[in-house]
Amino acid sequence: xxxxxxxxxxxxxxxxxxxxxxxxxxxxxxxxxxxxxxxxxxxxxxxxxxxxxxxxxxxx
Numbered sequence: 001x002x003x004x005x006x007x008x009x010x011x012x013x014x015x016x017x018x019x020x021x022x023x024x025x026x027x028x029x030x031x032x033x034x035x036x037x038x039x040x041x042x043x044x045x046x047x048x049x050x051x052x053x054x055x056x057x058x059x060x
Contacts (some may be wrong), residue, residue: 022059
């Protein structure tokens, strides 16, 4: 699935001595209102809406 040659290690932050790592949670939810994003390409204004919001949560 992944090209192992391009895989790199990422350390976000170090833990304190008493911290216990609980886990990484990947979630999504539907926002109360759709998020609208405007952008411009070649003098043409386009709109894009997000119907789901994805996020990753690190718990200690």
